[in-house]
Amino acid sequence: MPWRTDAAVVLLSGGQDSTTCLAWALDRFAHVEAVTIDYGQRHRIELEAATAIARRVGIAQSVIPCDSFATLGGNALTGGVAVSSTPGPGGLPNTFVPGRNLVFLTLAAAYAWQRSIPALVTGVCQTDYSGYPDCREDTMVAMQDALRRGMDAPFTIHTPLMHLTKAATVTMLRDLGRLDLLRDSHTCYEGRRPPCGACAACVLRAKGFAEAGIADPLTA
């Protein structure tokens, strides 16, 4: 099968950023599929959010399991470690799971390769100051090169949020006319619905909506 230049695979976690990327992809590509990685998230509600969002827009969603990181452990998002603002190894936030985004992108690429889809879309962003090196543009450019060579395929990693503030991300989704998708999204580190409003993820999300002057459909 020739490469389908009208199609894209979106890494959909169920959070605000990947949901915005899904809306972006639906606006640009005739055919969109979602890949969600089940990596042993602390809260299953994230996976449920991704599935609900994919259903709402009527696209195929594949959940790919990845049990590696639960075993590697030692971090706050999959291990038994509390989320904290104290830096972990290398001065990085202790929510940093080394290699996670690189593996997720590779799995999405493997899925896309089997379907002759060259466009990969991910919501990584270097402007939200989370300090994750695997969210930076230089890492994405390097990874795109590795995926192209490693699978002999013309992959492009699209990162529509890379240089946006959280407020600009909110505005983008509004302009795409798909703020409604956020009703099913999930952000809270504590796994609460309605969200706790106090964790770092909730605070960052609320700040973005406040700065954009838009009400969050999740909490409105």
Added chain:
Amino acid sequence: MPWRTDAAVVLLSGGQDSTTCLAWALDRFAHVEAVTIDYGQRHRIELEAATAIARRVGIAQSVIPCDSFATLGGNALTGGVAVSSTPGPGGLPNTFVPGRNLVFLTLAAAYAWQRSIPALVTGVCQTDYSGYPDCREDTMVAMQDALRRGMDAPFTIHTPLMHLTKAATVTMLRDLGRLDLLRDSHTCYEGRRPPCGACAACVLRAKGFAEAGIADPLTA
């Protein structure tokens, strides 16, 4: 902890190539650890081989599970597909599992990152003509760059077999004085022990020993 320049992590599958890489690493680094990926191999005997070899040399071995590829499926090494010489998608051998080596390297790097070990050793080889694009040197160079950027770490991917023939690999292990390690190794695609001698993997292995003029400890 500062980066341990005297230490290395070897990706040990239990096959001839990774076993040779382990011997190479033991000869160069004061501290060596092995990472074995349990990705749903057709034959559990491969995992048993890796564990036996690590025990024989007295190093720590960690088995990291990776259930993603069994779900991605569609290939001969993990799916329900027969090994065949008929090319699969993109003209690649149907034993090609897209993204596999890239994910394994990333998992080994994540493991090494947690232990401040910058050296990664893998037995990929572009001269054995298997046609896997993720075994080529340009892919390894690109992946090294992605891992360095994605984890903010001074990783080096060592590929001591990259430009060797199978015969030269045998000779290297002999010169390292560790041919004995191959007694526990596993190569046969059919999962047989003693090996079937007829599958592509067995034939390639036998050819290497024949050309090197050395007896294979596994079948001798």
